[in-house]
Amino acid sequence: xxxxxxxxxxxxxxxxxxxxxxxxxxxxxxxxxxxxxxxxxxxxxxxxxxxxxxxxxxxxxxxxxxxxxxxxxxxxxxxxxxxxxxxxxxxxxxxxxxxxxxxxxxxxxxxxxxxxxxxxxxxxxxxxxxxxxxxxxxxxxxxxxxxxxxxxxxxxxxxxxxxxxxxxxxxxxxxxxxxxxxxxxxxxxxxxxxxxxxxxxxxxxxxxxxxxxxxxxxxxxxxxxxxxxxxxxxxxxxxxxxxxxxxxxxxxxxxxxxxxxxxxxxxxxxxxxxxxxxxxxx
Amino acid sequence: xxxxxxxxxxxxxxxxxxxxxxxxxxxxxxxxxxxxxxxxxxxxxxxxxxxxxxxxxxxxxxxxxxxxxxxxxxxxxxxxxxxxxxxxxxxxxxxxxxxxxxxxxxxxxxxxxxxxxxxxxxxxxxxxxxxxxxxxxxxxxxxxxxxxxxxxxxxxxxxxxxxxxxxxxxxxxxxxxxxxxxxxxxxxxxxxxxxxxxxxxxxxxxxxxxxxxxxxxxxxxxxxxxxxxxxxxxxxxxxxxxxxxxxxxxxxxxxxxxxxxxxxxxxxxxxxxxxxxxxxxx
Numbered sequence: 001x002x003x004x005x006x007x008x009x010x011x012x013x014x015x016x017x018x019x020x021x022x023x024x025x026x027x028x029x030x031x032x033x034x035x036x037x038x039x040x041x042x043x044x045x046x047x048x049x050x051x052x053x054x055x056x057x058x059x060x061x062x063x064x065x066x067x068x069x070x071x072x073x074x075x076x077x078x079x080x081x082x083x084x085x086x087x088x089x090x091x092x093x094x095x096x097x098x099x100x101x102x103x104x105x106x107x108x109x110x111x112x113x114x115x116x117x118x119x120x121x122x123x124x125x126x127x128x129x130x131x132x133x134x135x136x137x138x139x140x141x142x143x144x145x146x147x148x149x150x151x152x153x154x155x156x157x158x159x160x161x162x163x164x165x166x167x168x169x170x171x172x173x174x175x176x177x178x179x180x181x182x183x184x185x186x187x188x189x190x191x192x193x194x195x196x197x198x199x200x201x202x203x204x205x206x207x208x209x210x211x212x213x214x215x216x217x218x219x220x221x222x223x224x225x226x227x228x229x230x231x232x233x234x235x236x237x238x239x240x241x242x243x244x245x246x247x248x249x250x251x252x253x254x255x256x257x258x259x260x261x262x263x264x265x266x267x268x269x270x271x272x273x274x275x276x277x278x279x280x281x282x
Numbered sequence: 283x284x285x286x287x288x289x290x291x292x293x294x295x296x297x298x299x300x301x302x303x304x305x306x307x308x309x310x311x312x313x314x315x316x317x318x319x320x321x322x323x324x325x326x327x328x329x330x331x332x333x334x335x336x337x338x339x340x341x342x343x344x345x346x347x348x349x350x351x352x353x354x355x356x357x358x359x360x361x362x363x364x365x366x367x368x369x370x371x372x373x374x375x376x377x378x379x380x381x382x383x384x385x386x387x388x389x390x391x392x393x394x395x396x397x398x399x400x401x402x403x404x405x406x407x408x409x410x411x412x413x414x415x416x417x418x419x420x421x422x423x424x425x426x427x428x429x430x431x432x433x434x435x436x437x438x439x440x441x442x443x444x445x446x447x448x449x450x451x452x453x454x455x456x457x458x459x460x461x462x463x464x465x466x467x468x469x470x471x472x473x474x475x476x477x478x479x480x481x482x483x484x485x486x487x488x489x490x491x492x493x494x495x496x497x498x499x500x501x502x503x504x505x506x507x508x509x510x511x512x513x514x515x516x517x518x519x520x521x522x523x524x525x526x527x528x529x530x531x532x533x534x535x536x537x538x539x540x541x542x543x544x545x546x547x548x549x550x551x552x553x554x555x556x557x558x559x560x561x562x563x564x
Contacts, residue, residue, distance in 0.1 A: 121492035125557070140492070183481060184490045188498040193553035194530035195473055199465060200552060201526065206560035208466045210403035210422070212504075215497040216470040221557035222494075224550035231546055235538040242535040244483065246528055248476035253524040256517040264513055268506035270482060271475035275407070275503035278488035 003160060004028055004091075007065035008053065010078055012039045013226075014123050015095045016069025017048075017132025022165045024048045025134055031059055039129040060085040065161070068094040068102075073229035076105035083109040091157040093118045097185060097226075098233040099145040099174035106147045116158035117145040117174060119181070120167055125221035138166035143181075145174040182237030189219045189227060190242060196220035285442060286310055286373075289347035292339065292360055294321045294331075295508075296405050297377045298351025299414025304447045306330045307416055313341060321411040342367040347443070350376040350384075355511035358387035365391040373439040375400045379467060379508075380515040381427040381456035388429045398440035399427040399456060401463070402449055407503035420448035425463075427456040464519030471501045471509060472524055478502035 009020045012034040033053040034040040043049040053059035060082045092115045099117040106115035122140035142162045146155045159169040255263040291302045294316040315335040316322040325331040335341035342364045348371050374397045381399040388397035404422035424444045428437045441451040537545040
């Protein structure tokens with residue numbers, strides 16, 4: 001990571017913490033801020049963060065890389081806060097699961113030409129500094145959404161940055177990203193939560209589930225602080241995806257009610273065919 | 283496994299094949315039948331099965347343990363087929379995901395006093411002999427449903443058998459089993475399939491998903507041959523569970539449509555609380 005000597009990571013949760021660890025491992029001097037003083041202190045104590053910043057983020061001054069890793073509803077405010085001090089920054093990025101609003105915020109903060117939104121498809125249901133780890137992004141797809149598509153130098157820097165962390169960058173527009181992720185990520189999250197809620201009403205616990213049921217309910221353990229803003233920001237697209245899933249569930253239930261074994265089998269065969277089409281990467 | 287010297291396993295799929303491997307590893311002489319001649323030949327070639335039986339199952343004669351490991355809609359026929367030859371059997375069991383119909387079939391075949399239905403909560407979306415492996419049941423809960431609850435000697439033999447395979451036996455009635463599993467296993471399976479079907483319509487593949495989405499869709503890869511009969515046998519209970527899940531999904535969608543962030547957060551908090559209540563075993 002010779003292109004950046006100093007970087008700031010704002011937010012040391014699962015993703016931000018893991019970015020900080022990887023940067024430090026690459027010899028980059030890492031400055032950081034987290035609203036939780038104990039997380040920040042732990043990151044300093046563990047030697048990952050060289051310098052803890054104060055809440056006004058004026059310490060960003062002079063740094064070449066800024067990574068915003070806070071919940072998506074807090075990211076815009078952070079961008080506006082760092083903007084006055086970001087003169088030396090060559091790349092400003094984030095790690096949120098929605099991209100349209102943060103790209104708008106970057107443009108609004110006059111950071112557009114140096115802002116490339118990032119969404120690494122890594123992590124799990126755990127959250128916080130304690131869950132962060134080095135190598136989290138190895139082999140993971142990371143979506144890159146340039147605020148200004150013509151800013152090829154920023155996009156190229158972002159691509160190189162994630163590549164150094166072992167991730168596989170894919171560039172697309174913020175709108176396209178949010179539309180796609182409603183299906184590939186936000187929908188599975190909401191279904192997992194819905195299943196957890198249905199099971200909770202029966203009095204059954206996750207310990208009553210086998211390995212399969214545990215897989216399906218794993219995302220229900222995700223942080224509501226992270227996921228409530230994601231769902232709100234991408235509400236329209238997620239509504240559509242949820243309605244589509246409800247329809248598929250109702251079709252299956254209909255086949256069961258009619259005891260239509262042929263229809264039911266056909267649906268399970270189609271579901272398995274979809275699964276097997278990408279089994280090579282399973 | 284000193285209590286059984288010879289055992290028959292009928293059906294060498296993921297679960298039956300794994301039972302056969304564990305029995306052989308315990309020094310039990312394993313006889314087996316599978317409707318797929320290549321699976322049966324592979325099991326003999328690999329030294330797991332000592333003797334391949336013919337389709338009339340007359341070779342069951344003289345054996346002390348009979349394990350029926352075929353799809354749940356085929357199990358009743360197998361029980362009727364083996365009944366005339368099962369005089370020496372001290373324990374007859376199965377491994378299906380529904381228990382009421384097989385218990386009825388065992389009583390109908392006059393095997394009730396020696397039949398204890400089993401359902402090991404192990405395995406994954408893969409199927410067939412190639413997916414079977416030794417140690418599959420280690421640490422797994424296995425439900426035991428005696429056909430005749432007063433047959434304590436059969437229940438005790440079944441409990442000891444699974445205990446020797448490393449599983450943790452839990453005895454309950456077949457009706458209670460099927461009611462519970464509709465929620466803990468069959469519902470997650472159907473939701474995973476429904477999600478796969480919804481994603482299939484968008485043209486997105488499983489390769490477009492992150493680790494979370496892949497977890498939620500894993501069960502969609504399960505065998506339709508195994509799961510269609512399970513769903514049909516337990517249709518009424520699964521219908522109820524699916525309707526409950528649809529309601530939870532509709533509630534989440536409603537909160538999104540109203541942009542009611544408080545309601546949405548409350549639901550995600552409740553889902554996470556349910557998850558965290560058993561995190562110790564995650």
